[in-house]
Amino acid sequence: MKGIQRGFTLIELMIVVAIIGILAAVALPAYQDYTIRAKMSEVVLAASACRTTITEVYQSGSGTAPTANNWGCESASASSKYVASVSTDDNGVVTVVATGFNNTAIDAQTIQLTPYKDATTTMATTMIGGASIFAWKCGPGASNPMPSKYLPGSCRG
Numbered sequence: 001m002k003g004i005q006r007g008f009t010l011i012e013l014m015i016v017v018a019i020i021g022i023l024a025a026v027a028l029p030a031y032q033d034y035t036i037r038a039k040m041s042e043v044v045l046a047a048s049a050c051r052t053t054i055t056e057v058y059q060s061g062s063g064t065a066p067t068a069n070n071w072g073c074e075s076a077s078a079s080s081k082y083v084a085s086v087s088t089d090d091n092g093v094v095t096v097v098a099t100g101f102n103n104t105a106i107d108a109q110t111i112q113l114t115p116y117k118d119a120t121t122t123m124a125t126t127m128i129g130g131a132s133i134f135a136w137k138c139g140p141g142a143s144n145p146m147p148s149k150y151l152p153g154s155c156r157g
Contacts, residue, residue, distance in 0.1 A: 033149060033150070036101065036103070036106065036150050037150060037151070037152050037153075039082050039101065040082070040098070040106075040111075040146075040150055040151060040152055040155075041152050042080055042081075042082045042083065043082050043083055043096050043098050043111055044096075044111060044113075044138060044152055044154070044155055046075075046080060046083040046086050046096050047086065047094045047095075047096045047111065047112075047113045047138075048113070049073055049086075050071065050073035050074070050086060050088060050094040050113070051094065051113055051115075051136055052073075053071055053072050053073040054071055054073070054088070054092040054094070054115060054133075055115070055133050057071060057092070057128060058092070058115070058123060058127065058128055058129075058131045058132070058133055059130065059131065059132060059133075060129070060130075061128035061129045064128070065090065065125030065126075065128050066088075066090075066125075067090060068087075068088060068089045068090050069087050069088055070088075071088045071092060073086065073088070073094075074086050074087050074088055081100045082098060082099065082100045082101065083096060083097070083098065083099065084097040084098065084099035084108070085097045090125055091115070091122065091123055091124050091125055092115050092123055092125075093112055093113070093114045093115070093122075094112065094113040094114075095110050095111070095112050095141050095142075096110065096111050096112075096113075096141075097109070097110050097144075098110070098111070098146065105147055105150070106146065106147070106150055108144060109140075109141070109144045109145065109146040109147070110140070110141025110142075110143060110144050110145060110146060111138065111139070111140065111141055111146050111151070111155065112138070112139060112140070112141045112142065113136050113137070113138050114136065114137050114138075114139075115133045115135075115136055116133065116134050116135045116136070116137060117131065117132075117133070117134055118134050119134065119135075138151075138154060138155035139151070139155060139156075
């Protein structure tokens with residue numbers, strides 16, 4: 001009679017190693033995208049500082065509209081590790097340029113926050129003074145748009 005077998009055979013160990021390798025091959029790219037989206041939230045946060053300033057100007061402004069990059073919240077220099085610059089246009093659309101990701105698909109790409117009067121109409125400088133901003137919509141910028149797969153969930157649609 002054979003003795004009682006103890007331990008695992010070489011084939012069983014190879015199967016386990018193969019299963020772990022397949023799981024790692026699937027999980028690693030998903031984890032990398034997740035970490036990029038977590039870092040991207042810092043880029044969106046940089047735009048949110050301008051959101052507050054622009055909302056206040058629209059609600060309590062004197063009627064004279066600030067010009068592009070004169071809303072009081074812009075920054076031409078890096079305000080964080082992942083933000084190259086923050087700029088605004090005449091109507092208060094905030095554009096943030098990403099940097100520091102060491103990824104050519106992300107670095108120098110833009111995210112925009114756009115103020116809306118209602119569900120379909122964007123705010124205009126003629127509305128300053130008592131106008132309420134209905135919503136801010138976040139998305140890829142008009143020039144050098146950020147790929148959607150790297151945007152946080154709140155910024156995808």
